[in-house]
Amino acid sequence: MRAAVLNSIPGRLDIEDVEIGEPGPREVLVRTVAAGLCHSDLHFMEGKYQFPCPAVLGHESAGVVEAVGSMVQYVQPGDHVITCLSAFCGHCSQCTDGHLTLCENKGTELVRQPGEAPRLSRAGGEVVNQYLHLSSFAEMMLIHEHALVKIDADMPFDKAALIGCGVTTGLGAVFRTARVAPGETVAVIGCGGIGLSAIQGARIAGANKIIAVDTNPSKLELAQQLGATHMVNAASADPIGAVKDLTGGGVHHSFEAVGMKVTAEQAYQMLRNGGQATVIGMIPVGTKVEVEGSDLLYEKKLTGSNMGSNQFRTDMPRYVDMYLDGRLHLDEMVSKTITLDQINDGFDDMKAGNVARSVIVFD
Ligand SMILES: NC(=O)c1ccc[n+]([C@@H]2O[C@H](COP(=O)([O-])OP(=O)(O)OC[C@H]3O[C@@H](n4cnc5c(N)ncnc54)[C@H](O)[C@@H]3O)[C@@H](O)[C@H]2O)c1
Ligand SMILES: [Zn+2]
Ligand SMILES: [Zn+2]
Known part of the structure; x- marks a missing residue:
């Protein structure tokens, strides 16, 4: 073959x-x-x-x-x-x-x-x-x-393939790892296949503000189509300041979907007190991520997510149904x-x- x-x-x-x-x-x-x-x-x-x-x-x-x-x-x-x-x-x-x-x-x-x-x-x-x-x-x-x-034989294969990693990772990070609750605020740094899926997860979970952060304007446009309520171009604005301004002090949940030290640290720094940053991106082996020690006093949390903490035999058929009934784009x-x-x-x-x-x- x-x-x-x-x-x-x-x-x-x-x-x-x-x-x-x-x-x-x-x-x-x-x-x-x-x-x-x-x-x-x-x-x-x-x-x-x-x-x-x-x-x-x-x-x-x-x-x-x-x-x-x-x-x-x-x-x-x-x-x-x-x-x-x-x-x-x-x-x-x-x-x-x-x-x-x-x-x-x-x-x-x-x-x-x-x-x-x-x-x-x-x-x-x-x-x-x-x-x-x-x-x-x-x-x-x-x-x-x-x-x-x-899976259901009605599911088109090209879309089904995306569920095999990107979609399950992004949706799962929101639903299973972070457990975003309706009405909470969310920021997603990096709007490729993974970040766009996290944005859709936040929309489906009923998050209020969903802030997309990317350096590429075309990705931000797509993020808006898929559910982001606010867009921040990190090439021209400081994402931490922008997210804090938009939310009156910081988000409940941030998701890093790039895989860099700088963006993982930004994800932590844009949290409100008690918030949680979920790093999905694969940060190169040997790279350390630093947080301000005193922020821990305010119960800010930093965690990772492996493939959206999935239980894929349960999750993937549900995501297929969400696509087939028009909720997952x-x-x-x-x-x-x-x-x-x-x-x-x-x-x-x-x-x-x-x-x-x-x-x-x-x-
Ligand atoms: N944890 C897991 O289980 C898991 C699973 C799949 C993928 N991943 C990782 O998730 C990350 C994203 O994967 P993908 O396929 O969506 O990648 P991608 O290349 O499609 O998207 C990355 C996005 O990040 C943006 N970006 C780059 N630098 C940025 C910056 N400084 N600030 C804001 N945005 C920036 C790019 O413009 C792009 O839109 C990768 O590191 C990948 O390895 C992790
Ligand atoms: Zn993957
Ligand atoms: Zn086992």
Whole structure:
């Protein structure tokens, strides 16, 4: 099958032929129909996070089940599914406590064991590493049955793919991590696929003021279409001062969806007393985030969110319904559909800030 392979870091992706195995007892073979480009893939390509090469990247996808392993009961060939990197074992202390994204057995039970044939390889046998349990930039995915959820066949695949990461991360950060209450005030720093989803989450949760912060005017325009009530261009205004002015002293909730020290610190500094900053962006490994110690006296909180603290088998079908009944706007978030061969251009568009999301649609 054809796949986009990261062979060196930093590096671009090479389209190559990659071999894919047969499903083991608890594995599912999925034909990838659509795969979104998320900034997290770019962080790995740029070396801000490490992953062993060669690897097939991609982690935001939807497709059709082609074949299932002998013990799989949940899905059958023909089912439409969204994949999720938050693969869970279902029996560790985090899973049984409801924190599936923090599963303790991700790296051991949900992958092929030492001595077993790899899921992905090159002709000749060289292992090609599977990325975040998925490797979606490929015509097929061979994944653990706990890395997918069945969805309504009416859901268009390109929009379904977005739910696989960006939408679930942004909505989940609002609904599950921060638990925004109706009437509260929200600021979202960074209005790419993740931040726009957080803005939609805040709108659906019934937040009063929803302040979008970005350096790119076209992103702010889109943020307004999707539910932001106020826009702050951080290229020309101080976002902390602007948010404090708009809210009479600070927001109940801020969300950082960029992945930088400066924006994470801004998120904390724009809180009202007792407020909570939720950092979604992937801040480069080794970077420290600083807060004013005395602010802790006023119960200002700083936390992270992993994939929106999701319980994806519950959440994703709900988000599909929200799209199908018109409350969650995803058409506006698919800026471009591209082919697998155009993947590097897609990441160039992301770097240039031209798109909310590019989505690869396979033939
Ligand atoms: N925590 C998680 O589980 C999780 C999941 C998915 C993605 N992420 C991370 O979320 C972040 C956002 O991802 P994305 O795909 O939406 O990225 P993106 O590139 O589509 O969007 C980033 C946005 O930030 C804006 N921006 C850049 N610098 C800014 C600044 N100084 N102030 C305000 N805005 C600024 C850009 O203009 C752009 O609109 C990334 O760091 C990604 O790795 C985290
Ligand atoms: Zn992602
Ligand atoms: Zn677990």
